[in-house]
Amino acid sequence: MSKQRLYLLDGNSLVYRAFYALPDTLTTSDGTVTNAVFGFTKMLLSLIDNQAPDLIGIAFDAQGATFRHEEYEEYKANRKETPDKLKHQFDLVKEVVDALEIPRFEVESLEADDLIGTLAIEAEKEDYKVTIVTGDRDALQLISDNIEIMYTKRGISNIIRYDVDKFREDYELDPEQLVDKKALMGDKSDNIPGVDGIGDKTSTKLLKEFGGLEEVLDNIDQVGGKKRKQMLREQGARAKLSKRLATIKVDCPLEINFDKLVLADLEDIDQAYDLFNRLEFTSLISYLGGHKGLEKVDYQEVNELEELQSLKLPSTIAIKLNLNGPRLKQTLEGIIIATLEQVYYINLAEKELITYLEDTLVDKKLLMYQAKGQLRYLLQQGIEEFNLSFDPLLAAYLLQPSEDAIDLAGIIEKYLQQAEPEVTGIKLLAVRTNILFKLQIKLEEELKENDLLELFQDMELPLVRILAQLELNGIKVSQEQLENLFTELSTKISKLKKEICNLAGEEFNINSPQQLGTILFDKLDLPVIKKTSTGNYSTSAKVLEKLEGNHEIIPLISEYRSLTKLKSTYVDPLESYINEKTGRIHTNFKQQVTATGRLSSREPNLQNIPIRTEEGRKIRQVFVAQEGYKLVAADYSQVELRVLAHISQDERLKKAYQQGLDIHTQTAKELFGISTKQTRRKAKAVNFGIAYGISDWGLADRLKINKREAKEYIDLYFSRYPKVKEYIDDKIRQAKKQGYVTTIFDRKRYLPEINSRNYHKRQFAERTAINTPIQGSAADIMKLAMLDVAKALEKEELASDILLQVHDELVLEVPKDEVKKVAKLVKKRMEDTVNLDVPLEVDVKVGDNWNEMEEY
DNA sequence: GGGACAAATA
DNA sequence: CCAATCATTTGTCCCA
Numbered sequence: 001m002s003k004q005r006l007y008l009l010d011g012n013s014l015v016y017r018a019f020y021a022l023p024d025t026l027t028t029s030d031g032t033v034t035n036a037v038f039g040f041t042k043m044l045l046s047l048i049d050n051q052a053p054d055l056i057g058i059a060f061d062a063q064g065a066t067f068r069h070e071e072y073e074e075y076k077a078n079r080k081e082t083p084d085k086l087k088h089q090f091d092l093v094k095e096v097v098d099a100l101e102i103p104r105f106e107v108e109s110l111e112a113d114d115l116i117g118t119l120a121i122e123a124e125k126e127d128y129k130v131t132i133v134t135g136d137r138d139a140l141q142l143i144s145d146n147i148e149i150m151y152t153k154r155g156i157s158n159i160i161r162y163d164v165d166k167f168r169e170d171y172e173l174d175p176e177q178l179v180d181k182k183a184l185m186g187d188k189s190d191n192i193p194g195v196d197g198i199g200d201k202t203s204t205k206l207l208k209e210f211g212g213l214e215e216v217l218d219n220i221d222q223v224g225g226k227k228r229k230q231m232l233r234e235q236g237a238r239a240k241l242s243k244r245l246a247t248i249k250v251d252c253p254l255e256i257n258f259d260k261l262v263l264a265d266l267e268d269i270d271q272a273y274d275l276f277n278r279l280e281f282t283s284l285i286s287y288l289g290g291h292k293g294l295e296k297v298d299y300q301e302v303n304e305l306e307e308l309q310s311l312k313l314p315s316t317i318a319i320k321l322n323l324n325g326p327r328l329k330q331t332l333e334g335i336i337i338a339t340l341e342q343v344y345y346i347n348l349a350e351k352e353l354i355t356y357l358e359d360t361l362v363d364k365k366l367l368m369y370q371a372k373g374q375l376r377y378l379l380q381q382g383i384e385e386f387n388l389s390f391d392p393l394l395a396a397y398l399l400q401p402s403e404d405a406i407d408l409a410g411i412i413e414k415y416l417q418q419a420e421p422e423v424t425g426i427k428l429l430a431v432r433t434n435i436l437f438k439l440q441i442k443l444e445e446e447l448k449e450n451d452l453l454e455l456f457q458d459m460e461l462p463l464v465r466i467l468a469q470l471e472l473n474g475i476k477v478s479q480e481q482l483e484n485l486f487t488e489l490s491t492k493i494s495k496l497k498k499e500i501c502n503l504a505g506e507e508f509n510i511n512s513p514q515q516l517g518t519i520l521f522d523k524l525d526l527p528v529i530k531k532t533s534t535g536n537y538s539t540s541a542k543v544l545e546k547l548e549g550n551h552e553i554i555p556l557i558s559e560y561r562s563l564t565k566l567k568s569t570y571v572d573p574l575e576s577y578i579n580e581k582t583g584r585i586h587t588n589f590k591q592q593v594t595a596t597g598r599l600s601s602r603e604p605n606l607q608n609i610p611i612r613t614e615e616g617r618k619i620r621q622v623f624v625a626q627e628g629y630k631l632v633a634a635d636y637s638q639v640e641l642r643v644l645a646h647i648s649q650d651e652r653l654k655k656a657y658q659q660g661l662d663i664h665t666q667t668a669k670e671l672f673g674i675s676t677k678q679t680r681r682k683a684k685a686v687n688f689g690i691a692y693g694i695s696d697w698g699l700a701d702r703l704k705i706n707k708r709e710a711k712e713y714i715d716l717y718f719s720r721y722p723k724v725k726e727y728i729d730d731k732i733r734q735a736k737k738q739g740y741v742t743t744i745f746d747r748k749r750y751l752p753e754i755n756s757r758n759y760h761k762r763q764f765a766e767r768t769a770i771n772t773p774i775q776g777s778a779a780d781i782m783k784l785a786m787l788d789v790a791k792a793l794e795k796e797e798l799a800s801d802i803l804l805q806v807h808d809e810l811v812l813e814v815p816k817d818e819v820k821k822v823a824k825l826v827k828k829r830m831e832d833t834v835n836l837d838v839p840l841e842v843d844v845k846v847g848d849n850w851n852e853m854e855e856y
Numbered sequence: 857g858g859g860a861c862a863a864a865t866a
Numbered sequence: 867c868c869a870a871t872c873a874t875t876t877g878t879c880c881c882a
Contacts, residue, residue: 509878509879511877511878511879512878512879512880513878513879514879514880515879564877564878565876565877568876568877568878569875569876569877570876572877573876573877593874594873594874595873596872596873596874598873598874599874600873600874600875601874601875602874602875602876603875604875604876605874605875605876607874607875608874608875608876640872688871689871690871691871691872692871692872693871693872694870694871695869695870695871696870697869697870698870698871699871700870701870702871759868759869760868760869760870763869763870767871767872768872770871770872771871771872771873772872772873774872775872775873779873807873807874
């Protein structure tokens with residue numbers, strides 16, 4: 001078996017090196033300078049990681065005077081005082097060393113060198129190999145067959161390894177001659193005098209000839225040069241003193257137990273984890289958990305209340321609530337908690353678990369996967385004091401917003417290049433909870449590299465609990481009105497169906513586009529307007545509209561379509577979503593679905609409740625305020641066009657909003673010289689179309705004008721709003737060049753197809769490049785506004801709640817006596833959330849249901 | 857179970 | 867010559 005290797009570090013020397021190697025602007029958020037601590041810690045950890053020492057120890061200089069000062073007052077007298085920005089860092093360094101459970105040596109009146117020398121020589125005797133890590137060349141004198149030096153040449157990563165051969169090569173001397181050399185030439189940095197007139201070259205020459213200082217002094221006659229002879233004679237004593245000063249003491253009175261220097265697995269890794277968090281060394285945390293493999297996770301089951309109470313947890317924990325059952329009716333069957341060193345499965349009654357969570361989560365930083373549902377459960381149980389600090393789902397979403405349905409296993413695979421072990425049940429939960437630490441390190445690193453960390457921490461993470469609260473709040477639905485609507489629609493639909501089949505002359509399934517196509521275009525021989533991509537007859541609303549005058553069956557089919565859509569999509573399912581306990585509908589807001597940063601809503605989707613048609617609005621009407629409350633709806637007016645004005649910096653567009661003009665009226669005047677009902681309508685289509693990258697064909701289709709005319713409008717628009725054209729060109733160029741576009745708040749969207757050879761793919765990517773910064777920035781603004789509004793409601797201790805977000809609209813439920821205050825507060829918060837170069841405007845409406853609302 | 861189609865919202 | 871305004875969710879049909 002090969003010999004064990006002991007690493008001995010010169011703490012002082014390395015800390016100094018780190019201090020000068022790194023900028024002193026490296027601080028924690030409270031301003032504490034930590035550059036030296038960071039550099040030292042990083043060096044230490046990477047040493048452990050790369051060299052895997054068997055044993056390790058770190059020595060520090062004694063505070064104040066040493067035995068060398070007694071011998072020679074001037075020792076190190078020319079040293080500058082320790083810089084203020086470094087002084088306090090020594091204590092932190094020692095904290096780090098202690099937290100990592102590495103033995104630390106510091107003995108009164110002795111320097112780190114002496115402790116290291118003594119340890120090294122002892123270790124050599126005990127048959128260890130030794131590596132000394134230092135930034136001080138003095139230590140080179142200790143080199144032997146079993147002792148080598150790692151010398152940090154410059155900075156903290158430029159390291160040279162000295163063994164006997166390397167030393168001889170560099171110095172043309174044996175290592176033990178180094179002290180003789182210093183005796184002769186002195187050492188400026190330690191203020192060791194040496195002999196005047198003898199420097200680097202001469203000292204080496206003399207030692208090569210005579211061997212050691214004593215031999216030189218005994219044979220001064222044989223030294224060349226009159227002056228040199230004289231100096232050696234006069235300063236012989238000084239040289240001997242110099243030698244004593246330069247000689248590292250190897251017989252310090254130390255009690256050495258090498259067993260205690262064995263590098264152990266950290267017993268309490270959590271203390272190091274906490275310290276690194278305090279020092280904000282997030283990039284170094286990876287070294288701590290580094291040795292825990294995915295498969296190794298073993299959990300400790302906690303079945304007893306007493307056992308639970310004796311659990312001591314660090315300030316950051318990964319946690320998974322083992323919830324079972326449908327949304328909002330879940331029961332908590334257990335809790336998995338992971339720290340860096342242990343995973344616990346707490347298996348107790350739900351009531352006890354809730355009490356435990358309430359007490360435990362306060363002041364803890366929580367790492368959770370898919371946190372929203374768990375936070376919703378906590379809020380439901382009245383637990384409000386918690387602090388989500390990481391969710392890999394959202395991190396992965398920000399990094400790749402267009403990627404769909406990435407789950408935890410996918411994230412682990414993608415970012416850690418690891419596969420989940422083949423385990424199930426609690427074991428799997430333990431693995432997945434434990435891995436959150438690693439994921440945090442890796443993903444936050446990636447986020448930082450992509451300028452997404454702020455967005456993640458300041459927008460998406462805090463939004464999670466807001467969304468959890470929205471979902472928990474739900475919105476009340478009038479079951480009675482819903483039933484009325486059901487019968488009303490059912491009657492109308494069956495009547496229509498009869499009429500349609502009569503006109504068609506046969507029974508058929510109107511819901512089947514295929515069967516409908518056969519009836520319309522084969523049987524009734526109506527003109528084929530359009531075919532679908534698969535070659536079938538298109539029966540879309542647009543096609544039906546064009547056939548309107550051709551047959552009396554057409555309007556009936558259109559009406560049938562719209563009524564069945566309303567019934568099957570809204571009226572029929574809505575009932576089933578009503579929570580029997582709350583009488584309310586609790587949607588599911590997804591935060592990681594859309595490519596632009598918007599939210600989405602499902603089960604049911606409450607972001608597409610009808611509003612445009614009279615019939616559709618009846619569905620809106622069933623969403624009501626509970627007794628004693630009003631619904632308050634606040635929506636941003638033309639937020640996307642305002643965002644366009646801001647990011648394009650187009651003067652005319654900006655001015656219009658700054659002066660509070662009606663933008664569609666203004667554009668009508670710009671394009672047509674006059675604003676009438678007709679020209680304003682066209683102008684509105686142009687305004688919106690531009691933000692979507694509309695083509696002349698698209699605009700023509702929409703306005704039912706010809707292509708040439710549409711092109712004129714678009715060209716005219718660009719000539720009146722030239723910076724908008726510049727914006728469009730700029731975004732396409734940017735996307736082509738860097739592969740992505742960004743929102744005002746740095747949210748990214750990658751557009752790999754922007755350089756596709758496929759014309760359509762490329763065109764689509766170009767339109768997306770135009771639209772995403774607009775839609776995405778608007779989404780960002782709304783998210784920030786939600787955080788602001790929620791905070792303000794809480795601060796003002798209002799009993800009002802946000803129920804829904806519909807992209808540019810918030811719906812709140814407000815006690816009648818708070819309406820005035822809340823209407824004002826919400827408007828102000830939403831308008832002032834961000835400060836663009838154009839004002840944001842919010843319209844507030846109030847009503848008893850979501851349909852009948854009055855301007856407030 | 858999944859693709860095609862259609863339609864609701866912003 | 868093609869296809870032709872962003873972003874979603876949901877429902878039905880229909881084939882496998």
